Amino acid sequence: MTDPAETLDLKPDSDATAEDADRKSIHLGFLGRTPPFTKRQRRVFWIASTAGFFDQYDRALLSLALKQIQAGLKIAESHVGPMLSVIRLGYLLSLLMTPFADVFGRRRLLLYTVVGYTIFTGLIAIAPNERTFVAFEIIARAFAGAEAAIAMVIVAEEVDAAYRGWAIGLLSAVSSSGYGLAAIVFAFVNTIPYGWRGMYAIALIPLVVVIPLRRVLPESARFEKEKLEGLKPVKIWEPVARLYTAYPRRLVMMLSISFLSNMGGNASGFLFPKFLQNAHHWSPGNVSMLFFFGGALGIVGSIVAGRMSDRFGRRVMGTAFLFLAPLFTIWMYTASGWSIVPAWILGTFFDFAGSMILSAYSAELFPTSYRSTAGSALAIAGTTGGALGLFLEGVLYNLTGSLSRAVCYLTVFWMIAPAILWFFPETSGRELEEISPEAKAL
Template sequence: MNPDDRSRVAPDLKSETAAAPEEAGKSIHLGLLGRTPPFTRRQRRVFWIASTAGFFNEYDRALLSLALKQIQAGLKIAESQLGAVLSMIRLGYLLTLLLTPFADVFGRRRLLLYTVMGYTVFTGLSAVAPGERTFVMFQIVARAFAGAEAAVAMVIVAEEVDAAHRGWAIGLLGAVSSIGYGLAAIVFAFINVIPYGWRGLYAIALVPLVLIIPLRRVLPESARFEKEKLEGLRPVKVWQPLVQLYSAYPGRLMMMVSVASLASMGGSAAALLFPKFLQDTHHWSPGNVSSLFFFGGALGILGSIIAGRLSDRYGRRVMGAAFMFLSPILTVWMYTAPGWSIVPAWILEEFFDIASITILNAYSAELFPTSYRSTAGSALAVAGTTGGALGLLFESVLFNITGSHARDVCYLTVFWIIAPAIIWFFPETSGRELEEISPEANAI
């Protein structure tokens, strides 16, 4: 192909991702979620289809936490082994690092289609798991597919939207995805009514999943991926994105991994054990827990949108450090608060926790080049998973000493509060084009 031919078929990123005069970006009001960025028609389609990936990841994650007491009873999991079981399930996200390189080699769209099918199968198997071991095994594989879906969806949005609104779009993606958490909260309120209890809640997830598969087929491929494919910059071997990720920008990678690991070491046990804590310690009913997570969570997820917009205006580094510093402090409050004061404590903690996750997600998409950007997104998930698994294992060890999950969670926040200091060493990325932030290594 000669240069003239290539110029006719290579996608122009400005024409693909920015609004043309005849197709000016339009902002849509979403009620509680606020307005969307000024998306073009293509950007709107990409955004809404990509948001379905995070929806199912959030539903699955929320369901395990909300129905933990019932799952524990149904599968006869010992109290002293609970942290270890949750840790093993979280390890499923480690497998996303084996899946996401396929998105950097073969395309973002194709991997989204395959991961939704894998997630559907293993979510269905989780609903009929006969015992603890099989449930854990099915959940591990389901988490691998769900984590890969969410990582690639976030990369697609980051690559498609304009630089000035990238943080806003990623924040809104997180907020829309959190609707899956809200759905889990709603159905959990009926856990004593729905046939087969917690197993029925997992089966419910299969209905929208089947409906989503045809929708994914109209998702366009990322313009940046297509451009690099035509220019010969796309990796051709599945192992290449992994090698490039660990060799091209080692400093950035180590900083991102450290922040995600430390935050998860302190935060994972707090999030997973909280619904059980409310039922065991404060004697809340499933309906009360569901109401808090649905109505309070609706306020908490605004942290995603607000974090995105503030980080576009004031910078990822400043806002990320501030949000992550407040999260562990509020976690200690919500595990020690008396009576109903636990409600505002949880809402504020959820707000700042979601806000800090939004900043980290934006960084994972911005700090690395297109040729291995999806792999970088899964590296963030792997770091969080590893840290979270270690935190849950520590919680199990501490429980054998203290006999109190709440006290253990407060001790673990020591790891979490270290993470904000590392963010100060991150480069500032807000308002800059991806190619300026992270040029391909062979072009430096």
């Protein structure tokens, strides 16, 4: 029987043999080693990882510097929850962009999105008031959400089936290092010129470097194959239409899990730096140290989840990780003294691990012709759930008078997600075409 991977090779056999001979694994310090990538796969992986890096940096800045942004723009405490909810809704706009990746190609859209994200990140740094700040954040999130969805699809389509979970987990971990950079920068928020505005401006330097780098990114081999066979969509609305008609059961389950887990857990992550400063009287420097050193241990959860899901299955490991994450979240919001440190590290570990499994499923459960659109749909469900969760946190805070109680009550929704994940098909070690053939419904 023909190996499905061989049918995707668009190069002469001699070129393919040369690339296989060039396979090697690279050591990345505390993140461990990469899978045995070919030269092409290494290039794709590193360029794709820049998308999530800047998205995580931006999200971290808003969370870490929320107290300073609130003071600088004179945002009332009653506006914080609704403001964060509205900003998260910017990810909804990414669905207007990702279908272009299924029609015109992953490479082109990844280049265009970084240009748009760069422009609006710069505008955030000079926002004069709350309304313009929120508007620029919304548009920047739209570009960032599209970037992250397309990058995940590119990696899933390029790496070998045996290492796909490992590669996606490593992509999530490398991308999350943007959070680490934000944590380092935040330690100097009181000394950096223009404070939190300077933190946003710093992101412009590497962004400008990335723009020409992405021009050397090769197009996805699977996309090129479908283009040659005439299977790719030709109209912008087609990927969305196919997504909602071909695999409806998978789609509903995926969107439900993303919605519930973000509804239950998003507020806990966003508000934790402020919680440490207000409830535990931590300084920005202490918060920065926790998020940098503790976060480094936490994001390893993505890699562990990737490798374990390749070995033991996405469904089993995903269910376990999604069940443990809310339990440790409750601990970190009720812990006293320095016990809050291991609670946060373990909570972050299982949160990243569970999110990695969901990201892998979003890229595996749907065909090439609308795989990018599926990733965006997952982000939209998570965004909507997260926005509702932040809104409910404000309501629960008014009822209980306690941030920690409000966050802990919300985790009830998070705990429902693992029960749904258990009914997903197993995807580890299987080729994408076997998991989700074109034009086939359940």
